[in-house]
Amino acid sequence: MSKQKNKTYKKSKNKHNRSEKPYEKQNSSQRVKKSVTAEVTCSGLTNEGKGIAQWKGKQLEVPHLLPGEKAEVTVFQKGRFVNAELKRVINPAKERVEPPCAYYYECGGCQLQHMSNQTQSRLKQQTIDGLMKPFGKPEPILTMDDPYNYRNKSHTTFGLNHKRQIIGGLYAQNTHEITPVDWCLIHDPKADEIVQTIKDYMKTSKMQPYNEDTGRGFLRHVLIKVGKVSEEIMVVLVAASSEFKGKKNFVKALRKAHPEITTMLLNVNKRDTSVVLGDQEYVLFGKGTITDTLCGLKFEISAKSFYQINPVQTEKLYGKAIEMAELTGEETVIDAYCGIGTIGLVASQKAGKVIGVEVNKDAVRDAIRNSKRNGVKNARFYQGDAGEFMIEMAKRGDKADVVIMDPPRSGSDEAFLSSVVQLQPKRIVYVSCNPETQVRDLKYLEKNGYDVEGIQPVDMFPQTMHVEAVTKLVLKEGTGS
Numbered sequence: 471m472s473k474q475k476n477k478t479y480k481k482s483k484n485k486h487n488r489s490e491k492p493y494e495k496q497n498s499s500q501r502v503k504k505s506v507t508a509e510v511t512c513s514g515l516t517n518e519g520k521g522i523a524q525w526k527g528k529q530l531e532v533p534h535l536l537p538g539e540k541a542e543v544t545v546f547q548k549g550r551f552v553n554a555e556l557k558r559v560i561n562p563a564k565e566r567v568e569p570p571c572a573y574y575y576e577c578g579g580c581q582l583q584h585m586s587n588q589t590q591s592r593l594k595q596q597t598i599d600g601l602m603k604p605f606g607k608p609e610p611i612l613t614m615d616d617p618y619n620y621r622n623k624s625h626t627t628f629g630l631n632h633k634r635q636i637i638g639g640l641y642a643q644n645t646h647e648i649t650p651v652d653w654c655l656i657h658d659p660k661a662d663e664i665v666q667t668i669k670d671y672m673k674t675s676k677m678q679p680y681n682e683d684t685g686r687g688f689l690r691h692v693l694i695k696v697g698k699v700s701e702e703i704m705v706v707l708v709a710a711s712s713e714f715k716g717k718k719n720f721v722k723a724l725r726k727a728h729p730e731i732t733t734m735l736l737n738v739n740k741r742d743t744s745v746v747l748g749d750q751e752y753v754l755f756g757k758g759t760i761t762d763t764l765c766g767l768k769f770e771i772s773a774k775s776f777y778q779i780n781p782v783q784t785e786k787l788y789g790k791a792i793e794m795a796e797l798t799g800e801e802t803v804i805d806a807y808c809g810i811g812t813i814g815l816v817a818s819q820k821a822g823k824v825i826g827v828e829v830n831k832d833a834v835r836d837a838i839r840n841s842k843r844n845g846v847k848n849a850r851f852y853q854g855d856a857g858e859f860m861i862e863m864a865k866r867g868d869k870a871d872v873v874i875m876d877p878p879r880s881g882s883d884e885a886f887l888s889s890v891v892q893l894q895p896k897r898i899v900y901v902s903c904n905p906e907t908q909v910r911d912l913k914y915l916e917k918n919g920y921d922v923e924g925i926q927p928v929d930m931f932p933q934t935m936h937v938e939a940v941t942k943l944v945l946k947e948g949t950g951s
């Protein structure tokens with residue numbers, strides 16, 4: 471991977487034969503009427519890593535522009551809205567690097583590859599420092615030594631290009647247009663090899679990608695999960711129909727090319743939706759799940775269950791979360807939004823009792839199996855909405871010493887937070903992949919009897935704008951019963 475510094479920005483073209491534009495794709499200038507070229511100077515970065523520049527009294531947020539850089543940008547205007555794209559950097563900042571990925575400027579999956587890894591970490595630290603200012607000074611971000619190939623899950627969407635050739639890639643941001651991508655620097659390389667084999671197989675068979683407009687065709691997406699420690703691999707074909715013609719031949723061919731695949735599934739998604747997985751699932755071979763080892767425990771993972779995508783950083787994150795929980799072996803711990811029980815089962819080794827709650831039934835089934843698999847006797851897992859579960863606990867007058875919560879990006883809700891406040895645990899450990907919703911929820915908890923005593927950012931998603939943070943809240947003195 472070449473990471474040359476100070477190269478002038480120029481959109482890369484035709485590297486690695488990825489020049490085929492999907493037939494549906496329009497560029498921004500086709501979608502928006504008025505466009506002008508302007509020269510601007512970047513004064514800072516947004517939390518998403520976009521360059522901030524002023525133009526005719528308006529603030530532009532320009533992807534791929536860095537502070538201090540003077541650049542030519544194309545400004546698109548539609549009514550009161552302005553959008554800007556980088557055209558040419560006139561004086562590159564010293565933090566600018568040549569993105570190691572050839573798809574970077576088209577794909578949109580990563581947003582920060584034009585910055586050095588140190589600059590990315592600095593940006594994430596500043597983001598967390600800024601957002602968490604009302605609560606105190608965050609610790610230095612925990613970074614990753616080798617910030618590539620970390621994802622244990624990959625997702626590829628299939629379609630046809632304008633020459634009616636099969637392509638696989640990612641939806642361009644906020645669209646249903648596929649940007650063809652053959653390999654990705656943050657995926658597990660094995661996953662990309664398998665996707666390539668599926669593409670090649672489709673070219674010589676009758677398996678057609680699904681077309682959202684006509685409703686014809688079969689294959690919508692391929693989801694691959696890799697056990698980074700176990701090396702087990704799950705391949706999920708997401709199709710528009712349960713009628714899988716040529717199923718036996720396909721399974722045989724893929725297993726022959728990739729004997730490392732340990733299970734394959736067919737997931738049927740007939741809905742017109744951006745949600746990838748449908749409800750029906752059929753095991754094509756193997757046991758339908760993979761296992762992996764995290765923090766010394768073994769976890770079984772289903773296709774539809776959430777499992778942290780960067781296990782190297784997850785071990786650091788969970789280590790901090792458990793440290794913040796200050797467990798002595800006596801506590802009752804609630805693992806809210808528990809997924810397959812990972813945090814709760816790690817905590818169970820140092821707690822009196824763990825109660826996990828999770829809405830996804832496959833994940834809860836995995837959590838119960840994982841508890842047995844690891845010989846854990848002091849953990850129970852329940853399926854349900856975390857808020858409703860906590861309301862019931864509060865009504866019954868149940869007690870909890872520590873609540874560990876790890877909600878989705880949208881954060882928690884008032885039902886959940888108000889019942890946590892009613893239960894009055896001594897400590898709350900809040901893990902989040904979206905610091906903005908986390909800050910909103912922390913404000914609620916601070917107003918209702920808790921002090922934030924520790925903030926630890928963790929870079930779980932290098933090369934992208936996303937950042938994780940774990941915070942420790944302690945019940946204010948005099949608040950408890």
Ligand SMILES: C[S@@+](CC[C@H](N)C(=O)[O-])C[C@H]1O[C@@H](n2cnc3c(N)ncnc32)[C@H](O)[C@@H]1O
Pocket residue numbers: 776777778806807808809810811812813827828829830833854855856857876877878879
């Ligand atoms: C960010 S994941 C965390 C999972 C787990 N703690 C981990 O570290 O792997 C959030 C989890 O919350 C679950 N979830 C989403 N909404 C929920 C709700 N209202 N009640 C309970 N669980 C919910 C999701 O299914 C997902 O498993």
